[in-house]
Amino acid sequence: MTRRTFHREPEAVRQNDLIAATLDSVAELGLAGATVREVANRAGVTPGLIRRYFDNKERLVAAAYRTFIADLIETAAAGCGDGPAHRRLAGLIRASVTPPVADGRTLSIWAAFIGTVNSDPVMAEAHREGYQAFRDLIEHLVGECLRERGTDASQQLIRRHAIVLNALLDGLWIEISMGGDDFSSVDVVRIALDSTATLLGIDPAEFRE
């Protein structure tokens, strides 16, 4: 009986593969289904190897969460493009409520991880980082947007708008990704843009370009 053949991979590649396999497992089987063996199988590797790249399973899962959140925010932020602030904000909003950001698989992974934040300090820290990044991005954009329009842009007002806008985007993202409702007849992008404009006191027609 002969051993299975294998070939070596650079450290970065193997880590990426293991993380990707972890996210796939979580998406399809839930966090409980992301066992060491399941992940190893999906990565085309034996379970023992995981321990060479991650001290333990907890670290692997935390690493998977970090890259997941980072990618998610990066994808959303990529929708900004460049141009005047209100255009960049509109881009961010559009990206946030359409695939691949707003998507069932994405939501599943997010929810599975979020569920651990309260009972797992390592996950809590990984979460805080990513959340803060998105929050800062919105606050920055809102501030620029208000200044651009010459309206009152006090720090307090910016913060209030950022809180509300962040909540609206989170909520819409969840609603859409969840897929429970039938959004086929409504234009979710337009709803998101118009609502944002209304909240910020901008003319909707202008905001949605």
Added chain:
Amino acid sequence: MTRRTFHREPEAVRQNDLIAATLDSVAELGLAGATVREVANRAGVTPGLIRRYFDNKERLVAAAYRTFIADLIETAAAGCGDGPAHRRLAGLIRASVTPPVADGRTLSIWAAFIGTVNSDPVMAEAHREGYQAFRDLIEHLVGECLRERGTDASQQLIRRHAIVLNALLDGLWIEISMGGDDFSSVDVVRIALDSTATLLGIDPAEFRE
């Protein structure tokens, strides 16, 4: 060596105790920590007993989710009180962004359960029921609110407003419950009420009474 003493309980009481113990376990230890033994310990009972009241662990967890969501919505809806529609809507909003609805423990349980919805059909159904109930409640209140004010209350407009409002409330609820940000200096209730009024085209001063 003598057995531990015990006393019998009506079926409904035992079921409630087991469900409560399950929710406590989930809140403190995450879903993975809600093992049969942990739940039994918290309920002051031996593991075997669970099977007498719930066919298997999956059923227990699903039952816990159903009562959790039902209680949550009931608590939020209780904030409505009676009176004109816009007052009831304001009450619902206030209840949604303050304890015990907006609360870390509540969010932890919610998130843990949500994370299973995609990979577990039983949980998916339990989720759909509860979510639909809250969604209908908001849609109903928004409709009444618009008609009360004599403005356009087409089914389409009501639906749009309900989508946005539902998202806003979900998002605010998550933000506040998460506890990541410092909300000590901002009045979240006022923010929620003003934003809602703005979105619905109502005078904020009047809406927040």
Added chain:
DNA sequence: GCAGTAATTAATCAAGTGTATAATTTCAAA
């Protein structure tokens, strides 16, 4: 008070978990 029934406990099982380690294989350098 007594008997019978149903609730509850206690003990056990097989399966699956994360982890550890020794045996192998690959690959690059000499």
Added chain:
DNA sequence: TTTGAAATTATACACTTGATTAATTACTGC
């Protein structure tokens, strides 16, 4: 071609999990 170090596999272990069953206990009705 050979050698040596590092990556990978294979195997095993101790533990936890959900489930099952028989023995015991508490309570109800007589």
